[in-house]
Structure formats: C-alpha cells, structure tokens
Amino acid sequence: MKELKEYVRSIPDFPEPGIIFRDVTTILQDPDGLCLSIDELREKLQGIDYDMIVGPESRGFIFGVPVAYAEHKAFIPVRKKGKLPCETVSIDYDLEYGKETIEIHKDAIKPGDKVVIVDDLIATGGTTEAIAKLVEGLGGRIVKIVFVMELEGLKGRKKLLKYDVDSLIKYEGN
Template sequence: MKTVKDYIRTIPDFPEKGIMFRDVTSVIQDADGLKLAIDEMIKRLDGLDFDVIAGAESRGFVFGMPIAYALHKPFVMVRKAGKLPCETVSKTYDLEYGTATIEMHKDSVKPGQKVVLVDDLIATGGTMQAAAELVEELGGEVVKMLFLIELAGLNGRKLLSKYDVDAVVSYDGK
C-alpha cells in the first residue's frame, strides 16, 4: 500500500543548487494521492475540538478546503495583501530575501473560535506564525497547525513551538 510520501516528487537542485524541492503537485495530480493526503490530514484532527479551518494562500486552500468540507467546518482564507475585498487585518513577516504581507477579513474569525491552520508545507514557519498572529488578533485561538510536508531541517517547529504542529510527512533536510 502506498503512503503519501510515495506520491511526493523530489526535484534536486530546484530552485537552486543544493535544494531538494518537495513537489506537492504530484500528490494532487493523482486521485489516489490526493485522497490519501486529505484522509491522512483529517485523521490528525480526530478528537480535536475546533470551529474553523483556515488555509494559507494558495496551497493551504488546496488542502484546507476539502478538510473543511469533509468535517462540515467553515473555511477562512489567509491571502496575500490586496486580494480580499472587505476590511482586513494584516501581518508583515520576514522571508529569506525580503518581506511578505498576509491578510484575513476582519469578520472571518470570531472571538473565542478555535482555529486549525492548514498549509501544504512547513519550512521556516514564518507564514504560519503570521497567520496565527492574525487569528489571535481577531480573538481566535489556534488549536493546531497542520501540514502535509515538514522540512525539519529548516526548524519551523522551533518558531511555532507554542502551537500544536503536525505534519503527515517529514523530511530531515531543507
């Protein structure tokens, strides 16, 4: 029986020499791989009390939406700046080379709601840290951060150490 890891394509030296790129498109382009990935992520939420799934643009949408649908939970989009039409809260965070800003609608998370943040991959943890801060600014509580892939060598868990972080597949390298 295949595992999620069997569906993840590894591309050496992309986007630069020395990087082993873990490609999720090979997972979502295969019906069995996609189903297995979503099912494995859902299993990690079993028994967890939460109200909302929030996903980071764009692959957090790919994995978060089917989880929200399957569990009959609302889905909140965490988007790049300037993409949401209503009043937003925003957070700027550091990237390897520069900064990025993400936003959420001000009414997307209600005070006291328990939120699961979803994305395809955890590397340094910067995006999810910023997303968690937005949820908390709106009065929500992040009860779990769920990823399909973890690049453990980039130490994202360290930045997110105050949260419950889980990943279906973990790679030691970067």
C-alpha cells in the same frame, strides 16, 4: 498501498542550487494520492474540537478546503495583500526566499473561535507564525496546526512551540 511520501516528487536544485524542492502536485495528480493526503489530514484532526480551518493562499487552499468540506467546518482564506475585498488585518513576514504580506478578513474570526491552521508545508515556519498572529489578533484560539510536509532541518517548529503541531511527511534536511 503506496505511502503518502511516495507521491511527492523531489526536484534537486530548485528554485536555487542546493535546495531540494518537494512538489505536492504529484500527490494531487493521482486520485489515490489526493484522497490519502486529505484522509490523513482528517485523521490528525480526530477528536479536536474546532470551528474553522484557516489556510493560506495558495497551497494552503488546496489542502484546507477539502478537509473543511469533509468535516463540515468553515474555511477562512488568508490571502496575499490586496486581494480581499472587505476590511482586513495584515501582517508582514519573512519567507524562505523573500518577504510577503498576508491578510485576513477582520470579521472572519470572532473572539473565542477555535481555529485549525492547515498548509502544505512548514519550512522556516514564518508563514504559519504570521497566520497565528493574525488569528490571535482577532481573538481566535489556535487548537491545532497540521502540515502535509515538514522540512525539519529548517526548524520551523521553534517558532510554533506553544501550539499543537503535526505533519504527515517529514524530511530531515531543507
């Protein structure tokens, strides 16, 4: 059986020279790859007591929702600015290639809720650090963070030292 890493397509010099883009669409377009990715994420959450998965638009939705569905947990979307219709809290952060503002519904997380964050990728860690601030600002407690892929060379984990962080596929570079 193929390993999950074998489903990832690597594109050199995208979006800019020197960067190797790790493409998850090739995981998703193969039914075995899709199943394996969700199953492996679920395995990482075995034995963790949590109430909800929080995942960021847009690639975090792809992986977060199937895990939440399979584990019968809630899914809370973090969205880019201006998309959520009710009262939100928002935060600005630096992305690998620019700046971004993300938001979460204020009533989606209650003090004491136990939260798992799921996303496709940790690069600089900026996105997840921002999500963690939103969650904790609402009184949520982050019990686990899991990524499909991790670019170890960008040292994103340094921003997440106080959390239990895991990833399915690790790349040494960036």
